[in-house]
Amino acid sequence: MDEREMDVRLVGGPADWRGRTVRMPVPADPEEVGAYLISEDTPERPADEDTDPRAVYEPEPGGDPCEWHFRGWMPSSPSDPPPGWYLDPPAGESGGAAHA
Numbered sequence: 389m390d391e392r393e394m395d396v397r398l399v400g401g402p403a404d405w406r407g408r409t410v411r412m413p414v415p416a417d418p419e420e421v422g423a424y425l426i427s428e429d430t431p432e433r434p435a436d437e438d439t440d441p442r443a444v445y446e447p448e449p450g451g452d453p454c455e456w457h458f459r460g461w462m463p464s465s466p467s468d469p470p471p472g473w474y475l476d477p478p479a480g481e482s483g484g485a486a487h488a
Contacts, residue, residue, distance in 0.1 A: 423445050445458055
C-alpha cells in the first residue's frame with residue numbers, strides 16, 4: 389500500500405508543537421484532516437479531570453490544507469485557556485503547564 393504524506397505547519401498551541409512542521413498522512417477523505425497530538429505542555433487541571441489531553445489541530449475551513457491551527461484540547465475542560473491564548477502567551481509562559 390502506498391501511503392502518501394504531506395508537510396503540515398502547526399500554528400499556535402502548546403510550545404512543544406507551535407510553529408513546527410510535521411509530516412502527516414494524507415487522509416482518504418479531505419474533510420478528515422487534522423490531528424490529536426500528545427503534548428508535554430498541557431494546561432494545569434484538577435486531578436478529577438483528564439490531565440493528559442491531546443492538542444487538537446485542524447486547517448481553517450476553506451484555508452490552506454497544509455496549515456493546521458490549534459483548536460483546543462481533547463477532552464476539553466472549562467479551565468483550559470482559549471486557543472487564541474497560545475498565539476501570544478504572557479512573557480515567560482509557554483502556553484501550557486507553566487501556568488495555573
